[in-house]
Amino acid sequence: MEKMPRWADVVLIPLISLILAAAISAVVILAIGEDPVAAVRLMVDGALGSTYGWGYTLYYATNFMFTGLAVAVAFHARLFNIGGEGQAMLGGLGVALVALYVPWPHWSFALIFAVAGAALFGAVWAAVPAYLQARRGSHIVITTIMFNFIAAAVLNYVLVNLLRPAGSMDPASARFPEAVHLPTLHEMLAPFGIAFSKAAPANVSLLVALLACLLVWLLIWRTRLGYEIRAYGHSETGALYAGISPFKITMIAMIISGALAGMMAINNVMGEAERLVLNATEGAGFIGIAVALMGRSHPFGVFLAAILFGFLYQGGAELALWTSIPRELIVVIQALVILFTGALDNMVRMPLEALFLRLRKRRA
Amino acid sequence: MDFLTVIQVLDSTVRLATPLLLACLAGLFSERAGIFDIGLEGKMLAAAFFSAAVAAVSGSVWLGLLAGIAASMVLSGLHGLASITFRGNQLISGVAINFLAAGLTVLIAQDWFSQGGRTPSLMGGARFAPITLPFADAVAKVPVIGPIYSELLSGHSVLVYIAFLAVPATWWILFRTRFGLRLRAVGENPAAVDTAGVSVVGLRFAAVAICGVLCGIAGAYLATALQAGFVKDMTAGRGFIALAALIFAKWRPWHALYACLLFGFLQAIALRYQNIDLGGIVIPVQAMDALPYILTVVILAGFVGKAIPPRAGGEPYVKER
Numbered sequence: 001m002e003k004m005p006r007w008a009d010v011v012l013i014p015l016i017s018l019i020l021a022a023a024i025s026a027v028v029i030l031a032i033g034e035d036p037v038a039a040v041r042l043m044v045d046g047a048l049g050s051t052y053g054w055g056y057t058l059y060y061a062t063n064f065m066f067t068g069l070a071v072a073v074a075f076h077a078r079l080f081n082i083g084g085e086g087q088a089m090l091g092g093l094g095v096a097l098v099a100l101y102v103p104w105p106h107w108s109f110a111l112i113f114a115v116a117g118a119a120l121f122g123a124v125w126a127a128v129p130a131y132l133q134a135r136r137g138s139h140i141v142i143t144t145i146m147f148n149f150i151a152a153a154v155l156n157y158v159l160v161n162l163l164r165p166a167g168s169m170d171p172a173s174a175r176f177p178e179a180v181h182l183p184t185l186h187e188m189l190a191p192f193g194i195a196f197s198k199a200a201p202a203n204v205s206l207l208v209a210l211l212a213c214l215l216v217w218l219l220i221w222r223t224r225l226g227y228e229i230r231a232y233g234h235s236e237t238g239a240l241y242a243g244i245s246p247f248k249i250t251m252i253a254m255i256i257s258g259a260l261a262g263m264m265a266i267n268n269v270m271g272e273a274e275r276l277v278l279n280a281t282e283g284a285g286f287i288g289i290a291v292a293l294m295g296r297s298h299p300f301g302v303f304l305a306a307i308l309f310g311f312l313y314q315g316g317a318e319l320a321l322w323t324s325i326p327r328e329l330i331v332v333i334q335a336l337v338i339l340f341t342g343a344l345d346n347m348v349r350m351p352l353e354a355l356f357l358r359l360r361k362r363r364a
Numbered sequence: 365m366d367f368l369t370v371i372q373v374l375d376s377t378v379r380l381a382t383p384l385l386l387a388c389l390a391g392l393f394s395e396r397a398g399i400f401d402i403g404l405e406g407k408m409l410a411a412a413f414f415s416a417a418v419a420a421v422s423g424s425v426w427l428g429l430l431a432g433i434a435a436s437m438v439l440s441g442l443h444g445l446a447s448i449t450f451r452g453n454q455l456i457s458g459v460a461i462n463f464l465a466a467g468l469t470v471l472i473a474q475d476w477f478s479q480g481g482r483t484p485s486l487m488g489g490a491r492f493a494p495i496t497l498p499f500a501d502a503v504a505k506v507p508v509i510g511p512i513y514s515e516l517l518s519g520h521s522v523l524v525y526i527a528f529l530a531v532p533a534t535w536w537i538l539f540r541t542r543f544g545l546r547l548r549a550v551g552e553n554p555a556a557v558d559t560a561g562v563s564v565v566g567l568r569f570a571a572v573a574i575c576g577v578l579c580g581i582a583g584a585y586l587a588t589a590l591q592a593g594f595v596k597d598m599t600a601g602r603g604f605i606a607l608a609a610l611i612f613a614k615w616r617p618w619h620a621l622y623a624c625l626l627f628g629f630l631q632a633i634a635l636r637y638q639n640i641d642l643g644g645i646v647i648p649v650q651a652m653d654a655l656p657y658i659l660t661v662v663i664l665a666g667f668v669g670k671a672i673p674p675r676a677g678g679e680p681y682v683k684e685r
Contacts, residue, residue, distance in 0.1 A: 028468075032475040080455055138664035139673070141455050142611060145402065145604055146657040153654035161648065289459060326474045326481065331467030335460050343446035343457030350450075 004356035016348050021336035046318025047311045055200020061310030062267045065209040067288025069216050070261035072297040077253035078233035083144025084261040085285025086151030087122040091262025092269040094121030096276035099176040110180040114266050122262015123255045130254030134247040173276040182271045205267035217299040290334050293341040371515045381628025382527045383582045387606035388620045389534050390578035397571030398551035398676040402458035405603025406465030411436040411583025413469035416483040416594035419490040425588050433580030440576030448568050451680030470596050481596040492521035492589035521589040535617040551674035554681040564681045608660035627656045
């Protein structure tokens with residue numbers, strides 16, 4: 001028997017966790033001598049008050065949708081992929097190679113192959129830890145952490161020694177050709193007569209991210225493979241008994257996860273920077289953890305949580321610009337969200353379960 | 365490479381291995397008791413900031429050390445609360461602690477000192493001064509032994525000696541005391557410990573607390589001895605290298621020392637030389653940076669001996685009713 005109704009599990013617990021995280025964040029803002037209400041107002045205004053703000057919010061949200069989905073898919077197989085950061089870095093390399101070395105006639109072809117390149121590089125970077133877990137029994141969390149650092153070193157080497165244009169001091173690749181420029185929301189909405197900020201980086205990758213959300217939902221809840229992934233995540237012995245190969249599921253779940261994380265690069269590398277720079281991911285791989293936890297590993301939840309974190313990122317940038325609150329406030333909020341929705345889940349869940357149990361007893 | 369250069373590289377190896385060693389032993393206590401801790405990095409970072417901040421304000425490095433340990437203990441307590449009391453996911457809790465430290469340190473540093481997320485530079489009594497071992501100056505002129513004694517062994521801060529003494533101490537506690545036996549047992553088979561009438565929760569909290577103290581010393585060493593003050597993200601992945609060293613050492617104290625010395629040596633080499641030319645083959649500096657992580661992956665994969673973690677690691681203990 002369920003201890004509490006489904007809506008409480010899906011909506012109430014994340015909501016309470018979020019409120020707790022917000023309350024502590026407010027205390028932090030108070031403690032450094034700023035007004036939390038004014039801060040929230042500034043954030044809402046900066047992130048949602050103009051198409052410029054929305055453009056940035058959606059740009060960040062696109063990143064977080066990809067990395068959030070990546071973590072979520074792995075979570076379904078009860079694998080904790082902490083390596084989204086490294087996979088997204090490698091995805092950037094895949095995008096850069098596709099964009100730099102092939103003369104594309106039109107951005108749409110470039111985008112399709114960039115998605116493939118990013119997914120391939122990200123998937124390979126996730127497949128190695130997956131193989132080591134499935135065949136050699138090394139803990140996937142530790143290996144993916146190590147692979148983040150190795151990815152940073154690889155990218156550093158490639159940028160400094162191989163991709164850096166001659167004469168440039170900057171550890172970054174050359175600018176991508178004009179032909180692979182992805183249309184921004186401004187360019188996409190202009191034909192419809194909708195004025196959207198020209199400066200904001202949100203671009204067509206947003207649609208790819210939304211499509212990815214839909215496809216992940218179909219995969220997890222509407223296919224045989226998705227069922228197997230969930231079954232394996234639910235009970236490894238049960239899945240084994242049902243003839244599901246743990247090796248296969250571990251590999252496939254991690255490859256999909258890595259591919260999704262890698263695909264983030266079409267947004268930040270191809271859509272925004274239009275060249276590969278060091279630290280292009282800016283921690284988005286880790287935010288995916290918070291997004292997936294908050295979204296309860298459901299694609300729609302991930303979508304909402306990604307928008308929320310996009311809002312926090314853009315709002316936080318505005319706060320840093322206009323007040324003395326540094327951008328790191330967002331890192332604190334992110335930590336609190338991970339803490340309450342992930343690690344301290346039972347702290348919220350246990351009293352709620354007791355409450356629902358008592359309500360049911362009284363009714364009976 | 366002449367003799368003096370070798371001594372200098374080894375000297376900086378000792379300096380750079382110290383924070384790794386302290387954090388590694390911290391992780392050893394925690395993981396031997398069955399609590400995975402990927403929050404070593406965050407605890408070190410918090411300790412680095414609070415030790416530097418308190419030392420800068422009070423002028424006393426010892427008060428700074430205490431503040432650093434206290435900050436690290438608070439995060440340890442949080443980790444214990446999440447992973448022992450509320451039986452949450454230990455890995456997720458560690459991730460949260462890392463971010464919490466990364467964000468809060470800069471936030472508070474900016475609020476207190478307004479120097480772009482750093483503390484003022486520490487001077488005089490606000491830093492750990494090097495200790496000159498007895499007769500170091502007298503024997504400095506003796507060939508070979510002189511430089512080894514006066515350069516390599518002498519002239520470190522007290523925390524370096526504490527870190528190296530912590531290795532035999534850890535070994536003794538874990539393998540020669542009743543507490544250590546129970547602590548290891550709770551990481552392998554908590555149900556057996558529980559049946560024997562010993563508190564699993566108590567032991568695990570004790571282990572997490574020791575972990576906090578050691579991480580606190582590691583962080584304080586970074587900010588008040590290795591460098592003079594706190595800067596944003598100054599741990600720079602050391603917590604994860606320590607974690608790598610712990611796996612490399614297969615959760616054993618003496619091997620932890622060797623692993624940390626090895627990784628400290630790699631850092632010292634990477635710091636001193638950029639690209640190393642080995643007769644035509646150039647090893648890029650990035651390869652040196654990545655080597656600890658690659659070695660750990662190889663060890664974990666069991667290609668060079670198998671690294672088997674404590675059996676109950678990562679699993680919250682639920683008392684049967």
